[in-house]
Amino acid sequence: MTTIEPPARIGLAGGDVEAPPLSPGQMAWRRFRRHKLAMANAVLLILLFVYSFGGAFVYSEAYANYNDTTKRLQPPSWEHPFGTDTIGRDILARTIYGGQISLLIGITAVLVQLVIGILIGALAGYYGGLLDSLLMRFTEAVLTIPGLFLLLIMAKYFTGKVPDITLLGRTYSGSVVVIVLIIGLTSWPRLARIVRAEFLALKENDFITAARATGTPNSQIIFRHILPNTVAPIVVTATLSVAGAIISEAYISFLGLGVQPPTATWGNMITGSTNYIEGAPWLWFFPGLLILLTVLSINFVGDGLRDALDPRSRPE
Amino acid sequence: MTRYVIRRLLQSIPLLFVVSLILFVLLNNIGDPLTMMGGRNPTRPEDRERLARQLGLDQPILMQYVYWLVGNDWTMIDVDGDGEPETPGRRKGVLRGDFGISILTRGKPALDIIWERIPNTLLLMIPAQIVILVLGLGVGIYSALRQYSWVDNAVTTLSFVGFSMPIFLIALLSIYLFSVLFQRWGLPYLPANGMFDPQVGKTAAQIAKHMILPIFAIAFIDVARYSRYVRSAMLEVMSQDYIRTAKAKGLRRVTIIMVHALRNASLPIITLVGLDLPFLLAGAVVTERIFAWPGMGRLFLDHLERSDGAVVMGIVILLAVAVILSQILTDIVYAVFDPRIRYD
Amino acid sequence: MKQDPALLNVHDLQVRFHTPEGTIYAVNGISFHIAEGEAVAVVGESGSGKSVCMMSLLGLIPIPPGEIVSGTAVFLERDLLKLPEKELELVRGRDIGMIFQDPMTSLNPVLTLGRQLTEALVRHFNLTAEEARNRAIELLQLVGIPDAASRLGNYPHQFSGGMRQRVMIAMMLACNPKLLIADEPTTALDVTIQAQIVELVQEIRAKLRMSLIWITHDLGVVAGLADRVLVMYGGTIVEEADVESLYERPQHPYTLALLAALPRVHQRRQSRLKAIPGAPPHLILELTGCPFAPRCEFVRDRCWRERPLLQPVSPTQKTACFVNPHTGEERA
Numbered sequence: 004m005t006t007i008e009p010p011a012r013i014g015l016a017g018g019d020v021e022a023p024p025l026s027p028g029q030m031a032w033r034r035f036r037r038h039k040l041a042m043a044n045a046v047l048l049i050l051l052f053v054y055s056f057g058g059a060f061v062y063s064e065a066y067a068n069y070n071d072t073t074k075r076l077q078p079p080s081w082e083h084p085f086g087t088d089t090i091g092r093d094i095l096a097r098t099i100y101g102g103q104i105s106l107l108i109g110i111t112a113v114l115v116q117l118v119i120g121i122l123i124g125a126l127a128g129y130y131g132g133l134l135d136s137l138l139m140r141f142t143e144a145v146l147t148i149p150g151l152f153l154l155l156i157m158a159k160y161f162t163g164k165v166p167d168i169t170l171l172g173r174t175y176s177g178s179v180v181v182i183v184l185i186i187g188l189t190s191w192p193r194l195a196r197i198v199r200a201e202f203l204a205l206k207e208n209d210f211i212t213a214a215r216a217t218g219t220p221n222s223q224i225i226f227r228h229i230l231p232n233t234v235a236p237i238v239v240t241a242t243l244s245v246a247g248a249i250i251s252e253a254y255i256s257f258l259g260l261g262v263q264p265p266t267a268t269w270g271n272m273i274t275g276s277t278n279y280i281e282g283a284p285w286l287w288f289f290p291g292l293l294i295l296l297t298v299l300s301i302n303f304v305g306d307g308l309r310d311a312l313d314p315r316s317r318p319e
Numbered sequence: 320m321t322r323y324v325i326r327r328l329l330q331s332i333p334l335l336f337v338v339s340l341i342l343f344v345l346l347n348n349i350g351d352p353l354t355m356m357g358g359r360n361p362t363r364p365e366d367r368e369r370l371a372r373q374l375g376l377d378q379p380i381l382m383q384y385v386y387w388l389v390g391n392d393w394t395m396i397d398v399d400g401d402g403e404p405e406t407p408g409r410r411k412g413v414l415r416g417d418f419g420i421s422i423l424t425r426g427k428p429a430l431d432i433i434w435e436r437i438p439n440t441l442l443l444m445i446p447a448q449i450v451i452l453v454l455g456l457g458v459g460i461y462s463a464l465r466q467y468s469w470v471d472n473a474v475t476t477l478s479f480v481g482f483s484m485p486i487f488l489i490a491l492l493s494i495y496l497f498s499v500l501f502q503r504w505g506l507p508y509l510p511a512n513g514m515f516d517p518q519v520g521k522t523a524a525q526i527a528k529h530m531i532l533p534i535f536a537i538a539f540i541d542v543a544r545y546s547r548y549v550r551s552a553m554l555e556v557m558s559q560d561y562i563r564t565a566k567a568k569g570l571r572r573v574t575i576i577m578v579h580a581l582r583n584a585s586l587p588i589i590t591l592v593g594l595d596l597p598f599l600l601a602g603a604v605v606t607e608r609i610f611a612w613p614g615m616g617r618l619f620l621d622h623l624e625r626s627d628g629a630v631v632m633g634i635v636i637l638l639a640v641a642v643i644l645s646q647i648l649t650d651i652v653y654a655v656f657d658p659r660i661r662y663d
Numbered sequence: 664m665k666q667d668p669a670l671l672n673v674h675d676l677q678v679r680f681h682t683p684e685g686t687i688y689a690v691n692g693i694s695f696h697i698a699e700g701e702a703v704a705v706v707g708e709s710g711s712g713k714s715v716c717m718m719s720l721l722g723l724i725p726i727p728p729g730e731i732v733s734g735t736a737v738f739l740e741r742d743l744l745k746l747p748e749k750e751l752e753l754v755r756g757r758d759i760g761m762i763f764q765d766p767m768t769s770l771n772p773v774l775t776l777g778r779q780l781t782e783a784l785v786r787h788f789n790l791t792a793e794e795a796r797n798r799a800i801e802l803l804q805l806v807g808i809p810d811a812a813s814r815l816g817n818y819p820h821q822f823s824g825g826m827r828q829r830v831m832i833a834m835m836l837a838c839n840p841k842l843l844i845a846d847e848p849t850t851a852l853d854v855t856i857q858a859q860i861v862e863l864v865q866e867i868r869a870k871l872r873m874s875l876i877w878i879t880h881d882l883g884v885v886a887g888l889a890d891r892v893l894v895m896y897g898g899t900i901v902e903e904a905d906v907e908s909l910y911e912r913p914q915h916p917y918t919l920a921l922l923a924a925l926p927r928v929h930q931r932r933q934s935r936l937k938a939i940p941g942a943p944p945h946l947i948l949e950l951t952g953c954p955f956a957p958r959c960e961f962v963r964d965r966c967w968r969e970r971p972l973l974q975p976v977s978p979t980q981k982t983a984c985f986v987n988p989h990t991g992e993e994r995a
Contacts, residue, residue, distance in 0.1 A: 140334065141337065144334055145341075147643060152604070152634075155604070160349050162350075253485050253487075257487050257605065276491070277491075277609055287488075288491075291485065291492075299483035301483075560769045564769045565771065568782065569754070569755035572752075578774070583772070659772060659820045
């Protein structure tokens with residue numbers, strides 16, 4: 004080749020049509036913004052957080068737990084916009100405090116999931132061999148037990164084994180910790196598999212060989228060199244897992260094995276409402292709707308994130 | 320292929336072993352099944368001790384697992400508590416098809432109890448799965464072919480709603496609408512409880528009528544999931560070169576879609592159905608609770624709540640076996656549909 | 664230029680794609696014709712609009728995002744661009760066959776060869792299964808696949824790339840089309856296989872007396888294959904000529920550059936192959952001047968403002984350029 008010139012970026016009319024290159028983060032943000040439903044639902048999600056945490060400035064926790072049996076099962080009114088429950092507590096105030104717990108459970112359970120899933124996936128993928136096959140057989144075993152069944156058994160297993168805890172002046176039922184733990188302990192296998200697959204692919208790259216050749220310790224290669232490259236699928240999986248964790252909490256609590264009163268969660272507010280389908284629909288409608296909206300908005304945001312961060316992959 | 324299946328079956332043995340060990344340890348600590356034994360009064364202390372010895376509950380957990388696995392009819396157990404084993408064991412162990420006895424029902428074999436409930440669960444889940452497949456395929460294909468039309472956008476949004484819907488909410492809403500409000504408005508309404516009206520009896524018509532709402536609730540969520548999946552699989556396939564080739568041959572649109580595209584799009588769908596099949600049995604925990612349907616999910620809850628380990632263990636082990644078998648089955652079906660796959 | 668009755672006559676075809684990044688002006692008003700029995704090569708870089716142009720004739724571009732803005736394409740006295748889908752289906756595969764670039768992805772992986780070969784016959788001629796099967800065997804023999812009868816039950820993955828392209832050709836010949844459009848059919852193949860495929864198409868064309876449009880980015884293969892050449896750039900035809908004229912005296916700077924980039928056997932050893940400076944245009948802006956202007960060494964001011972139209976420069980040659988690249992003078 005005799006002529007080496009930088010490729011001209013010209014349109015047909017000769018004008019420059021390309022903007023200066025964007026950083027990966029900017030490109031992701033651009034793609035995310037284009038996903039209009041994801042944007043709208045990101046706003047909805049923020050509103051739900053504001054509702055749950057900002058609402059605490061309007062209603063006190065004592066009010067949310069205050070029961071007046073003379074006012075039980077009242078339909079929505081000005082005084083109690085969402086009505087009152089079976090022992091006369093205000094449902095609106097309880098959805099606020101229940102929302103805090105439900106959202107916190109969703110997020111912290113995913114943190115537990117992340118720690119276990121990344122650790123197992125990274126170790127299996129990086130070291131391979133016997134360790135890999137042992138860890139993967141174990142992962143497979145956990146996946147073989149239908150999720151909700153395993154959750155319920157573990158919930159039953161841990162019932163009453165964790166004492167109540169006090170944090171920042173508030174007392175939380177020990178069952179909250181139990182739920183966080185068991186959701187984290189049962190939801191990691193899929194993440195571990197994703198992380199493992201990423202590690203398997205990445206560890207063959209030249210930059211890893213180079214790092215090895217210069218004597219970089221394994222722990223540094225794993226956490227400094229490979230892990231940052233797997234962030235996109237991890238972020239997407241983790242986001243969608245928050246939705247899954249909130250639904251899981253709701254199912255366990257709905258079945259009576261979850262968070263115990265007086266601590267409210269959106270899930271345990273619905274416990275026993277099968278007896279009031281006809282008599283007091285507000286009892287289950289409002290917490291149920293809040294769960295739906297939260298899970299829906301997280302799923303949309305997760306979908307938008309997938310398009311933005313990980314455009315190659317598609318759902319499921 | 321045969322060799323592949325045999326290898327998969329052999330591999331599943333250690334897998335089931337690990338699964339059962341995990342479950343056994345968990346279930347050993349879910350509470351004391353002897354406190355009430357399903358009756359009204361607390362069990363007397365002397366009965367408790369005798370029963371614990373008879374059931375082997377006094378043994379170390381490893382021994383209990385061995386008994387559960389291979390039985391104890393090869394050894395003597397100490398029922399009267401004098402330290403001298405004198406009574407021959409009668410349990411045969413899971414490997415010989417004995418899942419132990421249900422304490423809650425005072426000695427009925429756990430397997431029998433589970434077996435009685437499986438048909439009820441299948442009665443709900445097989446029609447539900449058929450509805451889900453048919454509607455999921457229909458809606459998914461339609462929505463893929465009309466990509467970005469208003470129908471497609473509506474379906475996409477709705478499928479997110481269905482996908483995010485907690486089953487209890489759709490169940491409660493559908494009961495409230497079709498059962499409570501319809502009755503209130505004087506419309507023909509649907510029953511929301513049990514399998515049949517005890518005053519009418521267990522007739523086919525009654526059962527069918529009672530199946531509608533639970534199936535609706537289950538299908539609502541999964542049709543959303545399936546149609547989303549089918550849509551993206553179809554879109555993926557429709558953009559492939561071989562679809563363009565089929566078009567260039569002048570084939571009818573319907574041939575291209577139903578033969579060329581669907582044959583390829585069905586491959587990922589087979590995997591999805593294969594993963595879901597075992598949950599025909601498992602998926603019904605919440606639904607069966609709400610609709611008071613006497614199936615396996617409710618059986619599981621009832622016995623878990625009252626710490627009846629043998630039944631709970633039996634249900635979950637059977638489910639795990641179902642999961643493994645359906646995975647193998649999926650691989651076989653996949654190979655039939657995809658000529659490129661050869662397991663050797 | 665030969666005055667045979669035109670089999671296909673395309674006039675002022677314009678195709679655009681409306682994408683989230685903006686409108687892509689893929690084909691910008693091109694006109695050409697092809698006579699019965701004639702072989703025409705369409706040459707151009709990827710993105711020059713050559714495939715889009717041919718596919719839009721057969722209704723194979725997705726609409727939306729695609730849009731055929733204007734144009735007519737008269738084939739056997741009917742305008743293909745105005746035919747309802749149902750009737751166009753009957754033209755595709757029966758009157759006009761099309762072979763695509765990548766034989767690895769152009770065959771359906773889950774259907775047998777027999778099925779894929781016979782379905783067009785069943786569709787267009789209502790053949791019975793038995794008749795269609797016999798015809799399929801005949802076709803496979805025609806394209807040189809040994810042991811044809813026993814291979815009907817095979818799947819595409821059981822064939823090599825070259826063999827698959829042969830199968831593809833057999834499929835498109837099934838109904839004896841009057842026109843075969845080959846869209847870079849050899850690009851994805853090994854060089855030795857390429858030659859075989861070119862030879863095969865030549866042979867079959869002679870045997871079946873059909874017209875051929877051969878799309879390629881390689882001027883090298885054109886010589887032995889086509890009667891006439893269309894050179895495309897930026898969604899326009901920049902030069903149209905008989906093969907001999909084109910090689911002897913190219914009239915467009917782009918053609919000139921393309922030929923200079925071609926290795927020649929009798930070239931002096933030290934002379935190096937010339938690359939064309941710059942990159943092909945992004946077709947994201949509407950055409951106002953000559954699409955080649957940014958890369959052209961003969962560029963004039965008016966080239967940026969005014970679009971040169973395809974004008975005859977000799978009885979066998981047309982070009983769309985204001986400048987004569989051999990003299991460096993502007994044309995009259």
